Amino acid sequence: MTSQPGDSPARVAASEPAAIEWERKPKTIDANLKDYDAAYKGFDWKSVEREFDWSKTGKVNVVHEAVDRHAASPRKDKLALAFTDFAGRDERCTFQDLKRLTSRFAHALRQLGVKKGDRVGTFLPRTPELYIAILSINRIGAIPVPLFEAFMEQAVEDRLGDSEAVACVTSPALKGRIPLKKLPKLKRLILVGASGALAPNEASYEQATANAPDWVEPEWLTVDDGLVIHYTSGSTGKSKGALHRQYAMVGHYQTSKWALDLRDDDVYWCTADPGWVTGTSYGIYGPWTLGISSVVIGGRFDPDRWYETIQRYKVTMWYSAPTAYRMLMSAGEAIPKKYDLKSLRHICSVGEPLNPEALKWVKKITGLAPHETWWMTETGMQLICNYRSKDFPIGCTGKPFPGTYATVVNDQGRELPPGELGHLVVKPGWPSMMKEIWRNPVKYQEYFRIPGWYVSGDSAYRDEQGYLWYQGRADDVIKTAGERVGPFEVESALVAHPAVAEAGVIGKPDPVRGHIIKAFVSLRKGHQPSEQLKQDIADFVKNNLAAHAAPREIAFVDKVPKTRSGKIMRRVLRAWDLGQPVGDISTMEE
Numbered sequence: 277m278t279s280q281p282g283d284s285p286a287r288v289a290a291s292e293p294a295a296i297e298w299e300r301k302p303k304t305i306d307a308n309l310k311d312y313d314a315a316y317k318g319f320d321w322k323s324v325e326r327e328f329d330w331s332k333t334g335k336v337n338v339v340h341e342a343v344d345r346h347a348a349s350p351r352k353d354k355l356a357l358a359f360t361d362f363a364g365r366d367e368r369c370t371f372q373d374l375k376r377l378t379s380r381f382a383h384a385l386r387q388l389g390v391k392k393g394d395r396v397g398t399f400l401p402r403t404p405e406l407y408i409a410i411l412s413i414n415r416i417g418a419i420p421v422p423l424f425e426a427f428m429e430q431a432v433e434d435r436l437g438d439s440e441a442v443a444c445v446t447s448p449a450l451k452g453r454i455p456l457k458k459l460p461k462l463k464r465l466i467l468v469g470a471s472g473a474l475a476p477n478e479a480s481y482e483q484a485t486a487n488a489p490d491w492v493e494p495e496w497l498t499v500d501d502g503l504v505i506h507y508t509s510g511s512t513g514k515s516k517g518a519l520h521r522q523y524a525m526v527g528h529y530q531t532s533k534w535a536l537d538l539r540d541d542d543v544y545w546c547t548a549d550p551g552w553v554t555g556t557s558y559g560i561y562g563p564w565t566l567g568i569s570s571v572v573i574g575g576r577f578d579p580d581r582w583y584e585t586i587q588r589y590k591v592t593m594w595y596s597a598p599t600a601y602r603m604l605m606s607a608g609e610a611i612p613k614k615y616d617l618k619s620l621r622h623i624c625s626v627g628e629p630l631n632p633e634a635l636k637w638v639k640k641i642t643g644l645a646p647h648e649t650w651w652m653t654e655t656g657m658q659l660i661c662n663y664r665s666k667d668f669p670i671g672c673t674g675k676p677f678p679g680t681y682a683t684v685v686n687d688q689g690r691e692l693p694p695g696e697l698g699h700l701v702v703k704p705g706w707p708s709m710m711k712e713i714w715r716n717p718v719k720y721q722e723y724f725r726i727p728g729w730y731v732s733g734d735s736a737y738r739d740e741q742g743y744l745w746y747q748g749r750a751d752d753v754i755k756t757a758g759e760r761v762g763p764f765e766v767e768s769a770l771v772a773h774p775a776v777a778e779a780g781v782i783g784k785p786d787p788v789r790g791h792i793i794k795a796f797v798s799l800r801k802g803h804q805p806s807e808q809l810k811q812d813i814a815d816f817v818k819n820n821l822a823a824h825a826a827p828r829e830i831a832f833v834d835k836v837p838k839t840r841s842g843k844i845m846r847r848v849l850r851a852w853d854l855g856q857p858v859g860d861i862s863t864m865e866e
């Protein structure tokens with residue numbers, strides 16, 4: 277949001293060479309990726325394919341690689357998942373347990389008529405059943421569509437409707453947000469923790485798995501078959517489903533090894549919910565294809581619980597997000613001092629740029645600087661990272677992962693010299709590139725609008741050393757608390773409110789959340805601006821879409837600025853917000 281490639285051939289950051297603030301990392305000689313430059317030159321994805329059983333058998337299913345093969349190896353009694361909700365539920369599950377649990381539920385899904393290729397929603401709080409459900413859906417070759425627990429009716433309808441899901445695994449508390457009447461394809465709800473009578477279209481997870489077999493052979497697939505669909509927001513239209521292929525596991529595996537630096541004795545904590553891509557690529561597929569022990573916690577964010585998690589499970593590798601680090605930072609230094617965080621040996625960050633203050637603060641309390649990983653829902657895997665064996669300038673986004681090529685180009689697709697701001701693009705063909713935008717080839721093509729490149733929508737520049745520096749979104753997508761929110765979706769939710777005539781939405785910079793959502797709203801005749809009405813409008817979005825998509829600030833305006841063709845001029849809204857000149861408004865309607 278800070279810069280617009282194409283606006284001007286800006287030169288950036290020439291004045292301020294970022295200081296490398298740490299001593300050379302002496303203990304990192306044991307990193308999995310020891311020599312980035314050598315790996316970058318000599319790397320071949322074929323060598324990673326050989327790590328998977330399917331490279332020998334030709335029989336592909338991620339659940340075999342992530343669960344069954346470990347259950348048939350000395351890792352069978354190794355901890356796969358440790359879970360606590362800090363409210364009485366405390367569980368541990370081995371790879372062998374995971375094999376049994378995901379077989380049982382796979383059997384239940386088949387009994388309920390779910391078949392290979394079908395889409396199945398998961399709409400659950402973060403519990404072991406969510407992880408089991410996703411892998412069980414994979415086991416029968418169906419495609420999970422993970423939904424974030426906080427989604428309200430409109431968001432749920434959009435995603436289950438677009439994916440034409442035939443079933444959804446949910447809970448009695450959440451099922452009321454699934455508008456069955458508007459979802460004709462959705463035949464089945466499977467309820468975790470149901471008590472009492474079930475409707476004819478409902479099944480109980482516990483009953484359906486009670487007498488199921490402990491072993492169900494995976495549905496054998498090809499590397500091109502579906503793995504997962506994640507919905508994500510763009511700058512226009514409803515959210516779109518990024519479909520990933522089974523082959524994506526090749527990317528998840530290798531990045532988990534080289535960027536997350538996971539190794540066999542790690543206790544790994546990915547704080548992301550599987551409703552977002554980080555929670556599947558790096559909460560399920562990456563770590564478990566490597567046979568790593570993972571920690572998952574339920575419940576709301578709470579600084580004490582977070583530090584306690586590290587202490588209690590002796591977490592060694594921690595993957596989280598800038599907004600979380602900033603929230604921990606704002607909770608103060610007294611809290612981490614109460615806990616033993618010395619088990620940690622590596623930390624990574626994703627979702628938005630990690631500001632230097634937050635990086636330094638994490639380093640202060642843990643002794644370790646978080647390492648950036650840049651990627652997107654659509655890219656499926658980390659693509660630009662800082663690596664454990666290599667010092668990096670604070671604030672940079674990193675270097676392309678071996679076997680991938682990311683760079684900065686102008687509107688014509690020509691690579692720009694160091695220091696020039698342009699589009700952050702990637703050469704297509706990395707292992708986990710989305711296969712399609714679910715049934716929307718037009719949207720898919722938009723990612724390749726600069727010939728020869730996947731266009732991320734971010735702007736960036738490259739420095740003389742080859743580091744890439746993220747500089748902001750080039751489109752109107754808002755990153756709030758690390759989550760991507762499309763302004764159009766929020767505007768659509770706003771204009772459904774009876775008092776709202778028109779609405780325009782932007783991201784407003786915020787020290788903790790990165791950006792907050794700010795709405796400019798014009799009212800229908802007969803409605804008067806008031807604080808009460810602001811609250812009412814914000815609640816309306818919260819209750820229909822999702823809490824994180826609700827505007828935290830609302831400004832009433834007489835008219836929302838639009839072009840003559842009716843497009844909202846968010847650039848003008850941003851200028852209004854900052855009290856800056858609005859620039860060229862010759863295309864604005866009268």
Ligand code: WT7
Nearest residue numbers: 554626627628629648649650651652653746760
């Ligand atoms: C957008 C993608 C993929 C997991 C989480 C986000 C921003 C992501 C970084 C980073 C600066 C980042 C970009 C990107 N982003 N990681 N390390 N530094 N910006 O996935 O919700 O699909 O969002 O997040 O703007 O395009 P997503």
